[in-house]
Amino acid sequence: MRFGIAKLAVVLSAAVLTGLAYSSILNGGYAVTVALTLIIVGVFASSGSASKAVFLAMVLYTVPYTIGASQFLPVAFPTTYRQLAGLILKSSYFSTALPVFALLGLSITADYVEGLERWEKVLKGAGGRNLPYGIPLILLAFALALMVTRLGELGGGALPGAFVLPIALLALGLVVSYASIEGGSYRRVLVAVEVPPVNGSVLIETPDEERVLQVSRSAGFEWRAVRLEAELRGRPRRVLFRGEGRERILSPLVESVDGETLFLLYRLGEKVNIQSPPKKFW
Amino acid sequence: MKKSLMGYVLWALLLGALFLSPGMLGLAIVPLSVLAVGALVDPPKGITVRRGASRREVRLGEEVEVRVKVRVERGVGTVLIRDPLPRSVALVEGSNVRAFFKGLKPLEVEYSYRVRPELRGVYTLPRSEVTTRNPLGTRHTWGLHGEEIRIRAVPEVLKVVPVREAKRKARISVPETSYAVRGALSTDFKEIRNYQTGDPMKLINWKATARMGEVLVNEFEREGKKTVVFIVDARENMKGGKAGESPYERAISLVASMSHRFLRKDYHVGLYLIGTGKFLPPATGPRQLHEMVRTMMEFERVKASGESFAEAVERLKGVLAKYTPLVIYVSNVLEGTKGETRRGLATIRALGRERARPILIDVSVHGADSPEGTLVELEKRAILKELMGTAYIVRWMPGEEAGKVLGRLLGEIG
Numbered sequence: 001m002r003f004g005i006a007k008l009a010v011v012l013s014a015a016v017l018t019g020l021a022y023s024s025i026l027n028g029g030y031a032v033t034v035a036l037t038l039i040i041v042g043v044f045a046s047s048g049s050a051s052k053a054v055f056l057a058m059v060l061y062t063v064p065y066t067i068g069a070s071q072f073l074p075v076a077f078p079t080t081y082r083q084l085a086g087l088i089l090k091s092s093y094f095s096t097a098l099p100v101f102a103l104l105g106l107s108i109t110a111d112y113v114e115g116l117e118r119w120e121k122v123l124k125g126a127g128g129r130n131l132p133y134g135i136p137l138i139l140l141a142f143a144l145a146l147m148v149t150r151l152g153e154l155g156g157g158a159l160p161g162a163f164v165l166p167i168a169l170l171a172l173g174l175v176v177s178y179a180s181i182e183g184g185s186y187r188r189v190l191v192a193v194e195v196p197p198v199n200g201s202v203l204i205e206t207p208d209e210e211r212v213l214q215v216s217r218s219a220g221f222e223w224r225a226v227r228l229e230a231e232l233r234g235r236p237r238r239v240l241f242r243g244e245g246r247e248r249i250l251s252p253l254v255e256s257v258d259g260e261t262l263f264l265l266y267r268l269g270e271k272v273n274i275q276s277p278p279k280k281f282w
Numbered sequence: 283m284k285k286s287l288m289g290y291v292l293w294a295l296l297l298g299a300l301f302l303s304p305g306m307l308g309l310a311i312v313p314l315s316v317l318a319v320g321a322l323v324d325p326p327k328g329i330t331v332r333r334g335a336s337r338r339e340v341r342l343g344e345e346v347e348v349r350v351k352v353r354v355e356r357g358v359g360t361v362l363i364r365d366p367l368p369r370s371v372a373l374v375e376g377s378n379v380r381a382f383f384k385g386l387k388p389l390e391v392e393y394s395y396r397v398r399p400e401l402r403g404v405y406t407l408p409r410s411e412v413t414t415r416n417p418l419g420t421r422h423t424w425g426l427h428g429e430e431i432r433i434r435a436v437p438e439v440l441k442v443v444p445v446r447e448a449k450r451k452a453r454i455s456v457p458e459t460s461y462a463v464r465g466a467l468s469t470d471f472k473e474i475r476n477y478q479t480g481d482p483m484k485l486i487n488w489k490a491t492a493r494m495g496e497v498l499v500n501e502f503e504r505e506g507k508k509t510v511v512f513i514v515d516a517r518e519n520m521k522g523g524k525a526g527e528s529p530y531e532r533a534i535s536l537v538a539s540m541s542h543r544f545l546r547k548d549y550h551v552g553l554y555l556i557g558t559g560k561f562l563p564p565a566t567g568p569r570q571l572h573e574m575v576r577t578m579m580e581f582e583r584v585k586a587s588g589e590s591f592a593e594a595v596e597r598l599k600g601v602l603a604k605y606t607p608l609v610i611y612v613s614n615v616l617e618g619t620k621g622e623t624r625r626g627l628a629t630i631r632a633l634g635r636e637r638a639r640p641i642l643i644d645v646s647v648h649g650a651d652s653p654e655g656t657l658v659e660l661e662k663r664a665i666l667k668e669l670m671g672t673a674y675i676v677r678w679m680p681g682e683e684a685g686k687v688l689g690r691l692l693g694e695i696g
Contacts, residue, residue: 123381256423
């Protein structure tokens with residue numbers, strides 16, 4: 001129910017905004033607004049997907065907006081562009097980037113809410129509780145984007161100035177996120193290697209030691225994929241799988257640090273639920 | 283979320299570049315800002331998982347409660363905990379996958395679930411997999427926490443078996459083991475006999491010696507005066523049928539229950555697994571039962587060699603001659619193994635100087651209620667009729683309770 005209301009609020013906002021924008025250039029009064037709103041809400045009602053409906057609204061909006069803001073069309077089709085642009089840019093909804101920003105923000109919100117709804121179905125209770133924390137963050141990001149764009153516009157060059165701050169923030173976030181891994185603040189490394197149950201071995205090489213973990217086909221009796229674990233003091237230089245006459249170098253699929261432990265997951269082959277039965281028995 | 287945000291970035295850049303529209307290019311700032319803000323929010327971290335099992339050793343069919351205690355110190359977002367279970371361990375109550383939301387305060391939760399091993403063996407429940415993600419889903423962590431839990435599922439030993447104790451001569455007698463290999467002296471008085479060199483002084487019966495005029499000593503019964511050797515077929519013909527109900531699985535249960543009874547009577551009990559070459563020499567005491575069960579379980583999932591029953595008997599010749607035991611052969615006798623069974627049983631009888639007939643326990647895979655079962659049953663009847671003279675034959679059909687078979691068998695052994 002909570003998700004339904006959130007999704008409807010997002011779809012309605014996007015539909016009304018698009019309807020009003022089209023109404024302003026078509027001079028159709030509220031009839032165009034209502035018609036477009038009904039079409040978009042109808043798409044939402046029939047598909048149940050808010051992201052599809054909002055994306056449709058955004059695409060509908062970006063067609064005249066792109067024509068109006070294009071630097072290519074005035075050169076290629078000067079007469080047609082002059083007529084169209086005169087009509088489009090006269091509207092207050094297309095002469096500023098704010099509505100398209102709002103639509104993109106709504107589209108991202110719709111995607112987010114639907115993602116949480118899917119999580120909620122699987123996690124039963126733990127997914128929906130992200131909503132009160134996630135929405136303020138999206139609003140914060142939206143405000144930041146607007147602020148940066150405004151700063152960029154004030155700075156004169158619309159494009160370069162607008163990109164500097166978010167990219168700098170993104171870089172800062174990535175640095176904070178990975179600093180612990182690269183900085184080596186961990187003391188213990190836990191390596192997990194998931195391999196199919198075949199006769200072979202996994203070789204883990206670190207600067208100090210080499211460790212060999214044996215894999216046997218009989219493990220397949222209980223597990224769809226065998227998980228081998230090794231606790232090391234340093235990050236492995238190379239992880240190798242030797243089996244069935246072949247040798248393969250594995251690269252880490254997941255690496256994350258918690259406290260003083262670095263977790264590394266290596267996987268050979270497709271992702272499998274290690275406890276589920278195989279699709280085909282032989 | 284990260285994928286969809288990257289999609290928006292590409293969409294804005296593509297459209298902007300196509301129409302040479304800086305306004306559209308500038309739209310990429312919105313998803314990029316969301317990514318930037320998301321990258322600064324830490325997913326839940328500082329995870330501690332403590333796990334415990336209500337029991338480490340269970341009889342087949344019994345359940346184990348696994349208790350999990352989770353503490354998460356820092357970060358905000360979803361915490362997903364997953365305890366992978368081996369295929370033969372069934373989840374009977376609760377869930378081994380749980381999700382929690384970690385807010386601003388530290389999260390501390392406790393939950394439990396119940397599992398039941400479906401087959402005998404030693405199971406290792408691996409560490410818990412913990413995945414966390416921040417509220418925007420842009421960052422996540424993965425780790426293995428807690429300790430491994432080892433559960434041993436042992437076969438059910440029927441300790442109380444209703445035995446028909448009729449006052450008549452037992453049809454199967456356990457022969458006495460030769461004097462040389464008997465165990466320590468018990469307190470059961472046997473007889474008075476003449477002193478022999480080496481007899482301890484404390485055994486001299488002084489009153490009888492004074493009366494008779496020659497040195498006499500008290501003789502006591504020795505422990506482990508009788509020996510039983512189980513020869514269990516561990517080859518592939520014993521491992522067919524439904525999981526948990528294969529002849530080998532049933533054989534483990536039967537041998538364990540019978541051994542328990544024999545060991546309580548202070549008999550020596552030994553075990554030989556055909557196809558593996560594994561032999562446990564006859565011994566007494568509860569430790570021997572433990573060893574036997576462990577050995578049989580160890581070889582449950584091992585591919586056996588092509589060793590025949592007759593070859594196994596040849597290999598055991600020394601032991602059979604030394605102990606003169608009651609031999610109990612557990613197998614699923616089919617046309618292919620008929621010849622070796624006959625030869626082996628004949629050798630055992632010859633070694634035992636015809637004092638005791640060996641017992642053949644035939645464990646069937648199929649009942650006679652299916653077409654293939656009917657054919658096998660007809661074949662079996664003909665084979666067992668031929669073997670009737672060489673051994674005391676007990677049949678164990680599928681669906682028949684172990685207690686019933688045991689009761690029937692133990693009632694005949696004296």
